[in-house]
Amino acid sequence: MIFPCILSGGVGSRLWPLSRTDRPKQFLPLFGGESLFQKTCRRIEQPDFADPIVIGSNAHRFLVGEQLSELGMEAQPILLEPVGRNTAPPALMAALIAAEKDPEALILLLPSDHLIGKEDVFLAAVREAETAAKNGQIVTFGIQPTDPNTGYGYIRVAAGSQAVRPVEAFVEKPDQDTAEAFLRDGGYVWNAGIFLYAASTMIEAFKQHQPKLYKDIVAVMKTRHGDLDFIRLDEDAFAKLDNISIDYAVMEKAENVVCAPVAPDWDDLGSWSAIWAVLDKDKDGNSGLGDARFLDSHDCLAYADRGLVSVIGLRDVMVIATADSVLVAHKDSAQDVKTVVEQLKAEGRDEVDRHPRSYRPWGYTERINSGDRFAVQSMLIKPGKRLSLQSHLHRAEHWIVVSGTVEITINGRTSLLSENESAYVPLGAQHTLHNPGKIAVRMIEVQSGTYLQEDDIVRHPIASQES
Numbered sequence: 001m002i003f004p005c006i007l008s009g010g011v012g013s014r015l016w017p018l019s020r021t022d023r024p025k026q027f028l029p030l031f032g033g034e035s036l037f038q039k040t041c042r043r044i045e046q047p048d049f050a051d052p053i054v055i056g057s058n059a060h061r062f063l064v065g066e067q068l069s070e071l072g073m074e075a076q077p078i079l080l081e082p083v084g085r086n087t088a089p090p091a092l093m094a095a096l097i098a099a100e101k102d103p104e105a106l107i108l109l110l111p112s113d114h115l116i117g118k119e120d121v122f123l124a125a126v127r128e129a130e131t132a133a134k135n136g137q138i139v140t141f142g143i144q145p146t147d148p149n150t151g152y153g154y155i156r157v158a159a160g161s162q163a164v165r166p167v168e169a170f171v172e173k174p175d176q177d178t179a180e181a182f183l184r185d186g187g188y189v190w191n192a193g194i195f196l197y198a199a200s201t202m203i204e205a206f207k208q209h210q211p212k213l214y215k216d217i218v219a220v221m222k223t224r225h226g227d228l229d230f231i232r233l234d235e236d237a238f239a240k241l242d243n244i245s246i247d248y249a250v251m252e253k254a255e256n257v258v259c260a261p262v263a264p265d266w267d268d269l270g271s272w273s274a275i276w277a278v279l280d281k282d283k284d285g286n287s288g289l290g291d292a293r294f295l296d297s298h299d300c301l302a303y304a305d306r307g308l309v310s311v312i313g314l315r316d317v318m319v320i321a322t323a324d325s326v327l328v329a330h331k332d333s334a335q336d337v338k339t340v341v342e343q344l345k346a347e348g349r350d351e352v353d354r355h356p357r358s359y360r361p362w363g364y365t366e367r368i369n370s371g372d373r374f375a376v377q378s379m380l381i382k383p384g385k386r387l388s389l390q391s392h393l394h395r396a397e398h399w400i401v402v403s404g405t406v407e408i409t410i411n412g413r414t415s416l417l418s419e420n421e422s423a424y425v426p427l428g429a430q431h432t433l434h435n436p437g438k439i440a441v442r443m444i445e446v447q448s449g450t451y452l453q454e455d456d457i458v459r460h461p462i463a464s465q466e467s
Helices: 036-043 058-071 088-101 119-134 176-185 199-209 211-221 235-239 246-251 272-278 331-346
Strands: 002-007 053-057 078-081 106-111 138-143 154-157 165-171 188-198 225-227 230-232 257-262 287-289 292-295 301-304 309-312 317-321 326-330 357-360 363-371 374-381 395-403 406-410 413-417 422-425 431-434 441-449
Touching: 002 036, 002 088, 036 058, 036 106, 036 119, 053 058, 053 088, 058 078, 058 230, 058 357, 078 088, 088 106, 088 199, 088 211, 088 246, 106 119, 106 199, 119 138, 119 188, 119 257, 138 154, 138 199, 138 246, 154 257, 165 246, 176 188, 188 199, 188 246, 188 257, 199 211, 199 246, 211 235, 272 301, 272 317, 272 331, 287 292, 292 301, 301 309, 309 317, 317 331, 326 331, 395 406, 406 422, 413 422
Parallel strands: 002 053, 002 106, 053 078, 078 230, 138 257, 287 301, 292 309, 301 317
Antiparallel strands: 106 188, 138 188, 154 165, 154 188, 165 257, 225 230, 317 326, 357 363, 363 374, 374 441, 395 422, 395 441, 406 413, 406 431
């Protein structure tokens, strides 16, 4: 059986200001209301595939859970990385997990932030590669290049017409002249970072080529423990693992690596110009997401998170407007967004890391406004969900119910609040919220006090869920 493993780490800083540290590009609902992570999950929802293994950042755990829930899917398991350690550790961890379930398991290792237009072509290539994987080969999927792109690594593949062919060389990201030469040569494909291998094959490859890393990862996997719907690992032990890609760790050393060239209309969507390229366009080549308008403009992209964005008299320009930031750039400068993000990060700007909406196991909060001694946010509490029992040392809170009915507890006294009703939570009061109904509760929370950061929270023992 094939066990898909979805790697959901990464930030995607070139898609700022929509992509943030706490809500990176793979979770952005840019494609018909679905994210790239969700599209990846749907892609591997096949009758002969097992439930996916998802390996991702601890910081994104509730996003993963929420987006799987929206699809009606489950992962077995959702394994949380305390810190990023590139792709080699997840490749082995997936093999160890799958081998526990099926000694003959095959692993399909997939990044979560790729768009594949021709999914039937991709899945056909996977099935054609199964025999090679079962016979002890590590299959990497190479994308037939459509242009001399300098943003991807390349693989030189042996000549022939077979569906799976030997790999002759892995090549780093080339300069423009070299990329053009690769395209003319015809023997090179883009390295998409997608792999198919038997769990036992990858385990043996690590034992042979990375014996210390193999022992360290096995030791880390012994620290696994459950937390809600997630599996956690010991942070100190995990942080000591080598930060290395599967290409450097194994692929460039092993002799049993083969490539399946495929042309599935693939893109890793690494910039706003790449997003524009795959979106539907009007007669003038403009693409709009949200409430966007164009006048006398050509080949532009406009994204409106809230409100209206109008683009007038421009060509090849991108306007990305979120609740707290606006980006205006020429499409040719799309790669430079990362430089702006690095500058903002150096300044300690909150807009780099925090998205206004923050997901929790019970729903989400979304920042509306803040200032000196106050903050306002909306809240959604899912049916049947409850916040932890907590108190604050430096702030009081005011709750207003917008829709639904919520059960509130303040200093041990429980009551119900319905639409248009409100309650006051004094500074230091122990409090919790519970949605006992079958529809979501929407609320407004106004915080006031001398310190309003998220770390001003004291949790108390009677808590059914983490908030």
